[in-house]
């Protein structure tokens with residue numbers, strides 16, 4: 001579909017920190033200085049000299065002399081340097097090898113670095129060796145690197161401009177680089193445009209001079225309508241991650257080249273409305289409410305990741321109606337909640353909290369009063385889903401008798417016994433632990449009446465969702481001694497950040513363990529979630545797969561190869577697929593594969609088609625009545 005501009009265009013590309021992620025001489029230093037006790041100091045000195053050269057404090061030639069003297073490198077170390085640099089080629093260059101090979105004739109690498117390592121690297125991606133303009137090392141008779149070709153214009157300031165002038169290029173000249181010397185080519189009137197390349201390093205002084213900022217080569221290719229590996233540059237796709245999600249997630253999005261913004265706390269509705277306008281991918285945990293009102297302002301939003309189990313904080317119906325796919329981590333923190341519940345049950349039934357509090361005040365209460373074993377006690381689980389069932393198994397291993405009640409018929413694990421009603425479970429249990437999901441109907445599931453049904457001296461836990469328990473009723477039950485001990489991790493109103501005060505009537509009650517919604521907050525769980533949820537979001541963005549989505553029809557799609565993928569989300573009304581196929585037939589489109597899945601609200605159709613097709617097809621598909629969202633991937 002895309003066509004190259006007609007006029008001849010030349011592409012001048014920098015090497016260090018542009019073609020590769022690193023400065024090659026820094027890497028050479030890491031190799032040549034191995035074993036030296038002062039290695040880190042010398043490496044820092046080399047970096048400082050590079051900066052002084054770049055800022056103009058010393059001449060480029062002087063900076064080169066000083067750095068080579070410090071490096072004390074030998075030609076035998078160059079293969080190791082090349083091997084390391086091979087692994088450090090910028091991601092967007094690696095994925096756009098096709099651009100480099102197809103335009104090999106008009107691509108020039110112009111660098112103040114050295115041909116000895118630049119040529120093997122750039123030719124591996126199709127660039128021509130004769131189009132590499134760089135310096136060469138000077139060696140002594142033993143092969144030590146002792147200098148450089150001082151006659152080469154690239155050994156001094158203004159060298160890049162001189163090389164371009166000598167090339168006498170006839171056509172449009174675009175320069176892509178991260179350094180000021182790259183901009184200087186444009187400043188000398190020798191280039192039409194300068195693209196500041198910021199994938200690896202962002203130099204404000206250089207960016208300030210740029211005609212366009214290119215956070216990746218994809219952006220450069222997109223800006224010039226050139227063929228590329230990404231249909232839409234990821235650097236244009238904004239990811240907003242709230243509530244301190246694990247660094248794994250940030251890294252996964254950044255390494256794919258997305259534009260990632262992170263915020264530590266949750267946002268309230270107004271703040272989120274403001275922040276979400278240009279966001280395509282939103283990551284939250286339990287405290288950010290994605291309401292229908294927020295979604296009205298989220299016109300670019302494609303997907304939401306709940307970096308937790310619960311999704312009750314998200315208006316799933318509104319997301320579905322807007323064609324926004326929602327994903328969560330349904331079992332990444334299950335084990336963590338189970339372990340906390342077990343720990344709390346033992347602490348509460350032994351009355352450890354008041355004993356410990358007393359000791360902190362200097363007291364000593366060595367007695368067995370109100371201390372019991374868990375062995376043989378009846379544990380009642382309300383909700384027998386992922387957490388309930390796992391807790392059931394671990395509790396049985398401790399010798400507890402497990403009873404459960406679930407809204408749907410569930411298979412009992414081990415010797416766990418099913419109760420026919422919630423009331424039956426409440427009446428029978430010595431310890432009651434809530435593990436239902438947070439659907440609205442569960443608000444105040446446990447209130448005065450339910451506490452009234454429980455045994456006197458019951459141990460009560462809520463590590464599910466705050467609104468499931470009527471807090472005044474719980475406070476009353478604790479004060480009356482009906483509940484002998486309580487563990488509460490979730491609350492109807494929770495502080496948005498760690499700086500806000502926790503206000504609750506549950507404060508300062510005896511034998512009550514309060515935890516700040518950390519049932520799932522272990523290093524292991526957060527790291528798991530930080531990888532799991534992005535993997536789902538990325539599969540959806542990159543491939544269209546919705547497997548594991550909590551609101552979209554689930555489709556696990558094959559990888560996209562040699563085709564264009566058209567993704568169509570529409571209201572679930574009859575006849576849409578027929579209309580799409582009529583359009584394909586009318587334009588004689590060769591279909592490689594087609595997948596359809598619906599739920600009660602929407603339909604999701606993926607069609608893989610041969611790459612050549614008329615541009616109107618896309619517009620016609622978007623114009624089908626009841627279309628909610630359309631995307632094109634290749």
Ligand SMILES: NC(=O)c1ccc[n+]([C@@H]2O[C@H](COP(=O)([O-])OP(=O)(O)OC[C@H]3O[C@@H](n4cnc5c(N)ncnc54)[C@H](O)[C@@H]3O)[C@@H](O)[C@H]2O)c1
Pocket residue numbers: 309310311330333334337382383384385386387388405406407408435436437438442445463464465489490517518519520521
């Ligand atoms: N404290 C934390 O940090 C933390 C961490 C993870 C999960 N959670 C919460 O724990 C809860 C359980 O998580 P899960 O992964 O086991 O969920 P799940 O969806 O696997 O299981 C929930 C179960 O509750 C049942 N249920 C719903 N309403 C019910 C009702 N009124 N009566 C009886 N059963 C009912 C469902 O049928 C389902 O089997 C969720 O609310 C989740 O948000 C909290």
Ligand SMILES: O=C(O)CC[C@@H](O)C(=O)O
Pocket residue numbers: 285286287307308309310311333464520521
């Ligand atoms: O980490 C969170 O904010 C929520 C944890 C937990 O409630 C969940 O739903 O997984």
